[in-house]
Amino acid sequence: MSRTAKHEDTYHHGDLRKALLDSARILLEEGGPPALSLREIARRVGVSAPAAYHHFRNLEAIAQAVAEQGFGELSAALDNARSGDGVNAMGMVYIGFAQANPGLYRLMFSDGLAAKSQAGAALRAMRAQAFATLRTALEAQVPPDQARSLALYLWSVTHGLALLAIDGQLGGAEQAQGQIAQVLEVTGRALPPLATS
Amino acid sequence: MSRTAKHEDTYHHGDLRKALLDSARILLEEGGPPALSLREIARRVGVSAPAAYHHFRNLEAIAQAVAEQGFGELSAALDNARSGDGVNAMGMVYIGFAQANPGLYRLMFSDGLAAKSQAGAALRAMRAQAFATLRTALEAQVPPDQARSLALYLWSVTHGLALLAIDGQLGGAEQAQGQIAQVLEVTGRALPPLATS
Incomplete structure (x- = not known):
């Protein structure tokens, strides 16, 4: 089991959604709207991009x-x-x-x-x-x-x-x-x- | 002689500078500041990127x-x-x-x-x-x-x-x-x- 998949197991559904939003806000403050990237948001939370797509259709x-x-x-x-x-x-x-x-x-x-x-x-x-x-x-x-x-x-x-x-x-x-x-x-x-x- | 090189011959020095600036302004109005690209500015004028660098150090x-x-x-x-x-x-x-x-x-x-x-x-x-x-x-x-x-x-x-x-x-x-x-x-x-x- 990969490290990423393990992280996905540790999030309850609502928690992961909140973690992704928190991660997006940190990115937003680091580099403004152009810095937003779904892959990077997911990476920082420690989940795969497909796990993020489970909560959000797209960036x-x-x-x-x-x-x-x-x-x-x-x-x-x-x-x-x-x-x-x-x-x-x-x-x-x-x-x-x-x-x-x-x-x-x-x-x-x-x-x-x-x-x-x-x-x-x-x-x-x-x-x-x-x-x-x-x-x-x-x-x-x-x-x-x-x-x-x-x-x-x-x-x-x-x-x-x-x-x-x-x-x-x-x-x-x-x-x-x-x-x-x-x-x-x-x-x-x-x-x-x-x-x- | 390539088509691009031919174009470079047709510009007097000051004319090419002005043509590059005009091209930059058109790009700017098409897509805002993020749309500016030295390669694209040069391409639209019909010169190579190095010819553009002759007038401007960078974008x-x-x-x-x-x-x-x-x-x-x-x-x-x-x-x-x-x-x-x-x-x-x-x-x-x-x-x-x-x-x-x-x-x-x-x-x-x-x-x-x-x-x-x-x-x-x-x-x-x-x-x-x-x-x-x-x-x-x-x-x-x-x-x-x-x-x-x-x-x-x-x-x-x-x-x-x-x-x-x-x-x-x-x-x-x-x-x-x-x-x-x-x-x-x-x-x-x-x-x-x-x-x-």
């Missing part, structure tokens, strides 16, 4: 599952911030998520490996859902006819700022945090007074 | 030269817009450049193939220069101690909006233009009254 199916995890985590983080001081706190959480998971953020929000595939369509739907959540939250706080453009404004500035930060355009970590706070403060000036819920 | 040297062209063109376009109506006009020009040259824009402003190389450092310097130009322009129009954070704010929102547009997140062309104009209008609300030059 894009893993990428989609990892992105789903990411959208779930981002959404939970933003929900927790909602008790804080509004747009600034939400912006810091959003950008903090990108800084903590730059490879995952690129997979979730950039046109990655999967633009025209089924997984790419699923990713697009997840992004649209995240944007709809933001717009709905704003509809309770601003004149409803402005919610769409204000939501797109907030998404643009936080997306741009997050990418400048993870691309290293804002300098070292401490310098970056100060600049992010400043930009978010300026960002808030364009908003009408928000109704508090 | 990154071509990428750097193409990015330099891009920064020159973007800067010229923004200069022309300066006689227009301020931030909105400049923002439309910036985002229009990205929409017209999405592959080139990704090469210029995203962390591309060359992060740790000499060409990557040159790209970083070009980006820093472009940002310094924006900051300097703002220093004449806003309180000087606000110029840096306002410049970063404007860069964040236009960068984010440009990427959302070229990633197809804003829907079809006509819909996208309307949304871009709305977001830029909101963006301007955060700015102090601008001194006119």
